[in-house]
Structure formats: structure tokens, C-alpha cells
Amino acid sequence: GNSVTQMEGPVTLSEEAFLTINCTYTATGYPSLFWYVQYPGEGLQLLLKATKADDKGSNKGFEATYRKETTSFHLEKGSVQVSDSAVYFCALRLNSGSARQLTFGSGTQLTVLP
């Protein structure tokens, strides 16, 4: 079946540090890949996405590249801020049109200290 594996948290960084959150996937077919972010007390919101191999999604200084050869979609940011503290979810969606096929990882809690 389809699955998403994220690095376990929590991750604690100092402000301006470099961030990497690893995400790998298994899927039957060719998925689209997403990163969602959940700020404290809120629902998830889309951070970025990539729909095919070698695509790079980017938003708010975050980037992730769809690597088909390593089945990965690692999230990176060059200089984190305190306001980036949140839970980050990697997710995949098969390009089959099936409404059920959005699969989330378990989430990674990020805390950025001033």
C-alpha cells in the first residue's frame, strides 16, 4: 500500500539554523507530494507541493524537491525563524482521481528557539 515516513521529532533548532525534515514514501503509481503545516491551535494548511519527478515546491522560504530515484521529498529551509515553530506533515496523493488516496505521515514537531 501507500505510505509516508517522516523523521521523528521533536526537532529543536536555534533561530537562523538550517532545517531539514526528511520524508520518504512508498506508492503504487506516480503520486503528487505535499507538505502541510499545522500552527498551534489551528488546522493544517498547505505549505508546498510537487506533482512530478524533479519538481521543486517552494513557499515562505521552504523548499522540497520530488526525488523519484530515492522516493523522497525532504523539506528544507536555510534560516528558520521562531514563527516557523509548528508541526509539519508530509503527504502523498495518487494521480488517479481517487478521493481516498491522500496519505499523511505522522508529523514532525519543530520548535525554533530565539
Add this chain to the structure above:
Amino acid sequence: EAQVTQNPRYLITVTGKKLTVTCSQNMNHEYMSWYRQDPGLGLRQIYYSMNVEVTDKGDVPEGYKVSRKEKRNFPLILESPSPNQTSLYFCASRDESGQGWNSPLHFGNGTRLTVT
């Protein structure tokens, strides 16, 4: 403002007492879904609806019911809640027109349910 609204935000109840969590969206989205979020498990889909009067089971539907009588509303019903349904619940919606499968999900702010 485009939004998904869930109520209540917090709910404490006892085993067996029927409850309903409401969800409403103002974006005219066809697709709506319920998830539960548990530590270490991420989000798991409970039920979803492709349109009015069309609902289907997700990955963890046992113990839950839904209905979709109107496009904007998608209530989650627990007929006889049990402690293992203590969780954080999210409603979400998505525009299904065009490349709907790549449109983002819009989430509500969550309902934290405790069943004692």
C-alpha cells in the same frame, strides 16, 4: 473570508452519550472529509463526501457516521462514543473542479474530543 468552521472546539463527554460535531464551509467545495489526529499516527481519514448525498468510508470509519444533506455542511456523528475515540478531529474541504485531486485541502481549526 473563505473558511471551514467546526464546532465545538472542545468537547468532554461520557461513554455512550451521542454527540455531533458540526462542520461548515463557505467555499462551495464539492469534497469534504473528516480526519482524526493521534500522536504518532498522523492524520487518518474517517469518512469523506464527493458531493451532496454521496459519502464513503475512509481508513477508520468504525464508530462514526456522517451525512451530507447540503453542500456546505458535513456533520460527524458519534452514536455511542467510547474512550478510544478521544482524539483531535479535523474537517476539511477541497475544490474538485478542474484538477481537483491536486487542489489543497482547507482545514478547520479542529475539535478536541475527550470521552471518559
